[in-house]
Amino acid sequence: MSTAVSDRAARRAGKRSAPSRADAGKAYALVTPALIVLAVVIGYPILRAIWLSFQSNRHLDPKTGVFVDGGFAGLDNYLYWITNRCMSPSGVVGACPPGVLATDFWPAVRITLFFTVVTVLLEIVLGMAMALIMNHPSKGRALIRAAVLIPWAIPTAVTAKLWQFMFAPNGIVNSLLGQNIAWTTDPWAARFAVIIADVWKTTPFMALLILAGLQMIPNDVYEAARVDGASTWQTFTRITLPLVRPALMVAVLFRTLDALRMYDLPVIMISGSANSPTATISQLVVEDMRQGNFNSASALSTLIFLLIFTVAFVMIRFLGADVGGAAREPRKAKGRRNRRRKAEAQEAAR
Template sequence: MLKNKSAYALIAPALAVLAVVIGYPIIRAIWLSFQADKHLDPDTGMFVEGGFAGMQHYLYWLTQRCMTPSGEIGTCPPGVISTDFWPAVRITLFFAVVTVVLETILGMWMATVMNRDFKGRGLLRAAVLIPWAIPTAVTAKLWQFIFADHGIVNSLLGTSVGWTTDPWAARFAVIIADVWKTTPFMALLILAGLQMIPKDVYEAARVDGASSWQIFTRITLPLVKPALMVAVLFRTLDALRMYDLPVILISASSNSPTATISQLVVEDMRQGHFNSASALSTLIFLLIFFVAFVMIKFLGADVSAKEGR
């Protein structure tokens, strides 16, 4: 009992700091999401303070519900940022699924190669991490140059694809740039899991006559699954809040073909709508929490690395 009290006393300062640094912004954002913005009172013609708004901001995003100048509730007209919400959700989920799948496949392949014993393995591991170490803004500018109208890609392929203007080409440009940058992160986490597998297991499988494919599917994949699922979890959560890469590489506009939901939050704040931006931030938080819960509860992404739960 005394040891437990000592442990609580030691971790209490850290928990207090985390509560302030992490807990307060979340609570503040949720509180702001239920407050109305300053608005024009139709009776007096004067701007008044917000007050309690209930679910108004959430309905603004989810159902594109706006208040007309006459004070009536109606559907938001084209050009209002809330009309870009569902397209941004679809684009965000599309980016998350495609990039995570590609990065998992490539990361597994790269980790398998780096796990072998060969001359120069340390140099290869260091070189692989370079794209991940480069700041995202630099990565975006680099790929913007590569995907320019007269850039490297079009010159090599002999094409004239508008990689930064055509909607689907722009989306694939973002995916390619993101996969190039973050695949080393996946490979690093998977490599850590591969190195935990005893070499004796592989030797026993080879003695029993198992093929390379059987060894991979029946030994490597099951034993590396905990590390693999944690890598997928971290990368999925990161992809769901993607912002800087599509903004710098393609466009910062909320109706851009590569606009993500995080991009809408920043754009809404730039327009001075901090309360509705807080509501959207809360929706993003709930989305990420739901995805994390599903992956941990049902898909085996157990970050505690303990079996039998």
């Protein structure tokens, strides 16, 4: 009897699995054209930039004394940025003289990382607070959500100009503070001006992603915590934070990657010069291209791509930024769940 039941269960399972395989084939057939288009649109520029990074720029040939185009350069473009290695007109390789873009590379890297760390940390705190306020049930919740998202909806160029007027010597910021701070010329004041503008602009984006995670938490969990007598702080640290962590890490991932390629805000607010106190590595790429050095600019773009890829890999692999939308199940828990399901199936077959 049990053998017959098992056979019928196996046939039903086979009937259920056959349509799933057919559906999977249809899904792959529908997705493949889009993947091909993405591979061409995204993959070709990346491969082209990598290929150009190994070609030399137009330069003076020390043997003939005339300018020559291109040619295989190996790792020279990468060493130009990383080690500040330049070739003199006589053919001698040495340290780059002051004024060459390569001398601004490491200061730009430090400034970019400084902007990334400070802005993301501030946006985590402020975004969490704003998300908790927007998630709290109230009559004006819809109005609060709409008002909070206004800074994020404003174009970055408009935001930069707005804050540039506010940080002017006779602007509203100095008037409110009663000070005469040179926000656009003093190095540290200019950096904090960019940080303030960036936090004002992008905190609503962080709050929106965190709010999506908060709305996924069941109300039953909070009701059980209130019944058990948990305080507000205990509820926040032991229920809200652990359950909203996947959405929070995704928000941190997106903002970190966006901050690493910051360009327009410091350029419009402060200066587009490569030796500006707020110059980022993206500014060096644009400045190098304006000078006609497309191959060395491609090498710097490749370095930025590797930096962003490394940060994304570390955050997804080790810090729990699950971009798939669900927290990864521990391997032991998954094994126990599979064994439990197998035992239930065997019990049902008997």
